Amino acid sequence: MQVLVDGGEFRDADARNRSITEFIANVKLLRVLPVGTSEYRSVAARIRMLGPGLEAAGLFEVVKPRDPEVATLLSG
Structure with a gap:
């Protein structure tokens, strides 16, 4: 079984299919600014704005940010 999300609502949060890619790109950009x-x-x-949707989609149940700065941004 697989779940395909192509925009819309997933677990009561906006989880567009590009959110993870956007999150990763912004984390990489943050490192050089x-x-x-x-x-x-x-x-x-x-990054803070994307966090709740990615959390609701379950991303942070399977991966954790290694960058302490990103973890701090996501925590509050």
């Missing part, structure tokens, strides 16, 4: 810049803050905000 100077801390405190407006671009850094914007990317960090996007």
Whole structure:
């Protein structure tokens, strides 16, 4: 059995099929941006915004962020 999600609602949260790819790309970008810049803050905000949907989809039940900064962003 497989679950295919192509937009819409999944476990009561927005889980578009591109959310995981977007999350990973933003985490990689955050690593190279100077801390405190407006671009850094914007990317960090996007990571925080994606977190609840990815959590609701169950991503963090099977993988955990290794980057402490990302883990902090996601925790609150």
